[in-house]
Amino acid sequence: MSERQQAVLDAVLALMVEGAPLTMTAVARRASCSKETLYKWFGDRDGLLTATVRWQASKVRAGNFDRQHLDAGALRESLARFAANWLGVIASPTSIALNRIAIGHAASQESNLGGIVLANGRLAIGERLKPLLEAGREAGILAFDDTETAFRTFIGLVGRDVQIRLLLGDARALEPAEIERDAGRATDQFLTLYGPGRTGPATPRSNA
Amino acid sequence: MSERQQAVLDAVLALMVEGAPLTMTAVARRASCSKETLYKWFGDRDGLLTATVRWQASKVRAGNFDRQHLDAGALRESLARFAANWLGVIASPTSIALNRIAIGHAASQESNLGGIVLANGRLAIGERLKPLLEAGREAGILAFDDTETAFRTFIGLVGRDVQIRLLLGDARALEPAEIERDAGRATDQFLTLYGPGRTGPATPRSNA
């Protein structure tokens, strides 16, 4: 993947974000390259989109969180940072545009862009967050049976319906201050559900 | 909206669910009507899609929940039923297909299908759930300041990332048994966060 090719993919991303029609001609013009080159490099339109999704995914690899001296405060801080980071990503114009494309493609069964986005978005973040949760459990400040369930609960508390609303065109943008606040609220709620004060199974209060 | 017109819109829904290309020709053939009629009735392709979204929305108006004698058990039962109902809806092929179409349309700013889906999906369910939450608060079995925040927390706990995963083509279908289990788990978690045992602001544990 040469610099020049990456520049082309960035042009595709730019077009996506602008909501401009994503035609090969438009990409070629924006990237100042010929259509012939696009086809030589990426095969066809689908290959171009796939490469773009992978390219974007490769850029999001954010720093992991260190697990040294995990007390309750450090865990809370790590979780809150994680939540704020993720909220910022899913609310970004790039993420929204990319997910829209992928979802549109998932409808017609051609070449699963959806699968790629799923693997590099949802699943990747899970692989990064789960070790933190398990470290918290080993340190005795989290209690859960199933890591996957705990992870998805956290995701739900943090994201709520934000992503769907944005994908559907909800104008309401997420201010940085609001992201911080939501991340903190979700983290506190998560710690309430899975924190040390609570005993028993991962699903608290099996009956009212 | 005549019976015949509704049948046409149901044909559109059927095509959406099948993932078949949504061309006017395909709709006309499936609905056994002429394209001329489609244009006379719905104006253009966009009008047809809009009418379809509205038509589907008009069908989902499920029964409200009565608020007579709200004790903790009845509230939990109502919330769990609500959650299971909603999960069933968002996991249904029709909802998935419709949201995909709407999201695809939200990308290009033409005629906000996204807004319609948002208004009839997310927002409508909020208007139905919030009275239940507030009744619970008045009965002293829920504690929160902001109804909207409590509502969205519930939505997050119930839906988590299910909808996005399905929209992106995640094969994993939601079994009825799993829906029931998730609805119960989410309801329990919600009651833990906002239940009567807990005092103070809507966001518990403002600091770890």
Added chain:
DNA sequence: ACCGAACCGTAACGTACGGTACGGTTCGGT
């Protein structure tokens, strides 16, 4: 029986776009 409205089926038109072809240009290697 007749008329007109509504509708079906199909053909036709215009255009947008994915994909290909090709002449001209740049540039590194020799």
Added chain:
DNA sequence: ACCGAACCGTACCGTACGTTACGGTTCGGT
């Protein structure tokens, strides 16, 4: 200086699809 590879810009082709047009049919009203 020369060559060939890579690439740009543009013209071109084929097709899919939205939209329109039109002849034929059904059917309720008179």
